[in-house]
Amino acid sequence: QEQLVESGGGLMEPGGTLRLSCATSGFTFYYFGISWFRQVPGKAREALGCIIADGNTYYTDAAMGRVTISRDNSKNTAYLQMDNLKPEDTAVYYCATERAINARYCFVTNDFWGQGTQVTVAS
Numbered sequence: 001q002e003q004l005v006e007s008g009g010g011l012m013e014p015g016g017t018l019r020l021s022c023a024t025s026g027f028t029f030y031y032f033g034i035s036w037f038r039q040v041p042g043k044a045r046e047a048l049g050c051i052i053a054d055g056n057t058y059y060t061d062a063a064m065g066r067v068t069i070s071r072d073n074s075k076n077t078a079y080l081q082m083d084n085l086k087p088e089d090t091a092v093y094y095c096a097t098e099r100a101i102n103a104r105y106c107f108v109t110n111d112f113w114g115q116g117t118q119v120t121v122a123s
Helices: none
Strands: 003-007 010-012 017-025 033-041 045-052 057-059 069-071 077-080 091-098 118-122
Touching: 003 069, 003 091, 017 033, 017 091, 017 118, 033 069, 045 069, 045 077, 045 091, 057 069, 077 091
Parallel strands: 010 118
Antiparallel strands: 003 017, 017 077, 033 045, 033 091, 045 057, 069 077, 091 118
């Protein structure tokens, strides 16, 4: 059974750095990409970026140049780092499997999702 588990969320300070992990199991991790999203209650889910199987990445405008996505195939885990946190980054952050073979076409084939991790940015 495919599972994705996000961790690393919580209360963060403005200006700080967020590091989230997406630990996966139940599928062959190195065949898949991972996409990262976030959602604020009452608003549409927002894509931040993705890393595909070959390691190429793509970031959306929502990432605002502050996001870095990486992966460690030996640990079946993907990561999201967001720098210079702002209160408006407060959201639930999700990772999802990604089947795109070109990173520019991420966010369409996300079959399996994690449960999300709450990130709150406040002083």
